[in-house]
Amino acid sequence: MSGRPPGASGSPGLVPGWLDRPRFDSVAEECGWSRRRLAEFYVDGTRDALAQMRAALAAGSTGELRRLAHGCVGSSATCGVQAMSEQCRAIELAALDGEPAAMDEALDRAERIFGQVAAALADG
Amino acid sequence: MKRVLLVEDNEMNRDMLRRRLERRGYEVLLAGDGREALQVAGSELPDVVLMDMSLPEIDGWQATRELKGDPATGTIPVIALTAHAMAGDREKALAAGCDAYETKPVELTRLIAKMEELTGGLA
Numbered sequence: 001m002s003g004r005p006p007g008a009s010g011s012p013g014l015v016p017g018w019l020d021r022p023r024f025d026s027v028a029e030e031c032g033w034s035r036r037r038l039a040e041f042y043v044d045g046t047r048d049a050l051a052q053m054r055a056a057l058a059a060g061s062t063g064e065l066r067r068l069a070h071g072c073v074g075s076s077a078t079c080g081v082q083a084m085s086e087q088c089r090a091i092e093l094a095a096l097d098g099e100p101a102a103m104d105e106a107l108d109r110a111e112r113i114f115g116q117v118a119a120a121l122a123d124g
Numbered sequence: 125m126k127r128v129l130l131v132e133d134n135e136m137n138r139d140m141l142r143r144r145l146e147r148r149g150y151e152v153l154l155a156g157d158g159r160e161a162l163q164v165a166g167s168e169l170p171d172v173v174l175m176d177m178s179l180p181e182i183d184g185w186q187a188t189r190e191l192k193g194d195p196a197t198g199t200i201p202v203i204a205l206t207a208h209a210m211a212g213d214r215e216k217a218l219a220a221g222c223d224a225y226e227t228k229p230v231e232l233t234r235l236i237a238k239m240e241e242l243t244g245g246l247a
Binding site for chain 1 (some may be wrong): 137143144230
């Protein structure tokens with residue numbers, strides 16, 4: 001592995017602890033990837049997942065939204081991206097309740113956090 | 125080389141865990157839902173199954189019950205994987221026939237220790 005840890009130069013807008021760096025580094029090493037490669041894998045996959053969640057919400061597919069959010073809870077936790085794991089859990093819970101405004105709000109917030117996360121990881 | 129059937133519907137989670145296990149010397153078979161898991165387990169007879177419990181089609185609980193109820197696959201150890209520890213999940217997994225239970229995010233060393241304990245030795 002080489003280079004600075006992702007987000008090393010600061011992550012405006014993100015709460016402290018948004019990234020569990022030891023976990024991120026450990027998973028990158030276990031995958032045989034550089035930090036940069038894992039960051040790209042995470043950002044690309046999560047961007048797709050959020051787009052699918054948005055489409056599921058627009059289609060009224062609450063079950064699909066819940067399933068996608070559940071997967072994002074796991075993938076974000078695996079990579080140590082705590083801020084996204086927690087917000088995707090909020091989407092999952094909102095989908096369980098089935099209240100459209102709450103689901104939309106939770107997804108909006110996840111999209112905002114993701115933008116900050118992607119920028120911070122790219123900064124590594 | 126031991127063969128692991130990884131049952132996981134989320135592509136990112138599946139890809140990462142597959143890579144991590146392959147680099148530790150396991151052959152990894154994949155299934156994306158419970159129905160596919162039953163098919164692959166029946167045809168490939170893996171040494172151990174890692175079963176995400178939240179799955180489309182047939183969920184992990186039902187897939188485990190069916191695996192354990194089939195004489196051809198009933199002795200294959202199944203380790204349940206769930207993204208968050210819900211009250212009663214462990215008991216529910218064991219009642220479905222799972223041999224062990226792990227929460228996500230997976231701690232690889234602990235998971236492998238559990239796999240080896242259930243399959244009797246190093247890969």
